[in-house]
Amino acid sequence: MKDLISFLLVSIAIFLVSCNSNTSAVIENISSDGKVKIKVEGKRGLPLDPYKTEISVKAYDFKEGKLMFEIMAGDLNNESVKFTWEDNSNCIISIEESDKHVRSFKLFADENQVQLAEI
Secondary structure (H helix, E strand, C coil), rough: HHHHHHHHHHHHHHHHHHHHCCEEEEEEEEEECCCCCEEEECCCCCCCCEEEEEEEEEEEECCCCEEEECCCCCCCCEEEEEEEECCCCCCEHHHHHHHCCCCCEEEEEEECCEEEEEE
8 A cells, every 4th residue: 555655646746747848849040141941849648758859950952950859858948959050050959858968960051051960
């Protein structure tokens, strides 16, 4: 009986903590010249699931490109997703995971090409 009560208390605690987490998020950023737009969008079924995340890039006259992956994060927001623009063509997108590990993605986009990859 004690095990059942302990299990219920732990389950309730996990449920209450996870209620504060979002199940979807969209974070956008635009280069200073306005020619490159980055959108990080994440969705998950339950607050403890990984986000199914998509980074989409619309640059110049190119068709929108997307990179999809899963990430374990408490929330995707302006605190956990950072955009570091080196110039109007180069950006590092950093996403902090729940364990404080940071996944980074390099974007290069100019009028001739667009490249996005995890680094």
